[in-house]
Amino acid sequence: MRIGLIGTGRIGSFHAGVLARHPEVESLVVADADAARAAGVAGALGAVAAPDVEALFGHALDAVVIASATAAHAQLIARAASAGLPAFCEKPISLDVPGTTAALAAVAEAGTELQLGFMRRFDAGYRAAREAVRSGRLGRLHTVRAATSDAEPPPAAYLPLSGGLFRDCLVHDFDVVRWVTGREVTEVYATGSDAGPAMFREAGDVSTAAALLTLDDGTLVTATATRCNGAGYDVRMELAGDRDQIAVGLDDRTPLVSVEPWAPAPPGKPWPGFLERFGPAYEAELDAFVRLVRGEGPNACDGREALAALRIAEACEASRRERRPVRVDEVPSR
Numbered sequence: 001m002r003i004g005l006i007g008t009g010r011i012g013s014f015h016a017g018v019l020a021r022h023p024e025v026e027s028l029v030v031a032d033a034d035a036a037r038a039a040g041v042a043g044a045l046g047a048v049a050a051p052d053v054e055a056l057f058g059h060a061l062d063a064v065v066i067a068s069a070t071a072a073h074a075q076l077i078a079r080a081a082s083a084g085l086p087a088f089c090e091k092p093i094s095l096d097v098p099g100t101t102a103a104l105a106a107v108a109e110a111g112t113e114l115q116l117g118f119m120r121r122f123d124a125g126y127r128a129a130r131e132a133v134r135s136g137r138l139g140r141l142h143t144v145r146a147a148t149s150d151a152e153p154p155p156a157a158y159l160p161l162s163g164g165l166f167r168d169c170l171v172h173d174f175d176v177v178r179w180v181t182g183r184e185v186t187e188v189y190a191t192g193s194d195a196g197p198a199m200f201r202e203a204g205d206v207s208t209a210a211a212l213l214t215l216d217d218g219t220l221v222t223a224t225a226t227r228c229n230g231a232g233y234d235v236r237m238e239l240a241g242d243r244d245q246i247a248v249g250l251d252d253r254t255p256l257v258s259v260e261p262w263a264p265a266p267p268g269k270p271w272p273g274f275l276e277r278f279g280p281a282y283e284a285e286l287d288a289f290v291r292l293v294r295g296e297g298p299n300a301c302d303g304r305e306a307l308a309a310l311r312i313a314e315a316c317e318a319s320r321r322e323r324r325p326v327r328v329d330e331v332p333s334r
Contacts, residue, residue, distance in 0.1 A: 004029045005019060006056065009032075010275070012068070029048045030047050062086075073094060077114060086293050091116055095163035095167055101334040119282050138244050140242045146236070146238075147234065164317060170211065170313065178308060188319050191211075211223045211319070318330070
């Protein structure tokens with residue numbers, strides 16, 4: 001199988017390494033807006049470097065992996081679809097609903113496949129949580145708490161391009177809440193704080209955010225995120241039902257210390273960041289994509305899931321801005 005990879009930044013380089021090691025990938029062609037960077041990645045992995053994206057599509061590819069800058073995702077998805085190629089794309093498809101639906105329409109018209117990079121669906125802990133909910137082990141689910149905390153803020157130049165904390169960061173929580181519970185979010189009430197570094201205020205973004213989500217069965221979900229968690233990278237989910245409760249991401253690397261006198265020893269060194277914490281999940285999602293391309297498995301995260309998560313994020317942004325509860329069905333679906 002020959003796969004083309006577009007984008008050789010941090011996540012793109014990681015994906016390139018995974019694909020280069022995959023036993024079913026016979027050759028890998030990479031391209032980037034920075035041709036020298038693509039050549040460096042290709043040289044380290046024994047891959048082929050294309051001088052630009054059009055040249056990459058000139059190779060006899062079986063599939064495309066898109067890890068470019070967010071602004072190019074929708075266009076590249078449509079380009080892959082027009083070439084009749086299945087595509088894997090890092091989230092998001094687009095930072096707005098019209099851009100997202102246009103890309104999805106291009107995929108539907110071409111009859112190709114699009115798998116989205118919501119990697120938490122492939123994490124062992126989240127998969128175990130989904131099974132616990134679906135099996136009835138927790139009983140009637142009544143409360144979910146989701147948290148995503150980055151140890152350090154991203155570069156200031158990234159913030160205006162990110163779409164904001166709800167679309168860029170909490171969108172992972174919105175997706176995995178739907179996936180784990182099997183329920184839809186009907187209403188949100190969200191707020192945010194820009195009390196962190198000035199670059200957030202300058203970008204019109206917030207450094208910390210919180211949202212109360214109501215699911216279609218009445219389950220309540222709190223989802224919080226921050227870019228400035230001094231204790232370290234921390235991604236967790238807690239699910240409580242009328243029979244039992246469980247947690248995802250609670251282990252000896254969770255940067256959380258109890259002050260109770262009988263508490264266990266402090267945790268070890270926290271995960272440096274998302275690539276280390278979710279490394280196995282990233283590998284698993286690409287393996288699922290390879291199997292999809294080979295016709296050996298279903299689409300594990302159809303591109304349409306991105307639209308559902310984005311509409312929740314859009315509702316949260318409206319709620320933060322207007323200081324009111326917002327129903328998700330207030331957000332246009334196209």
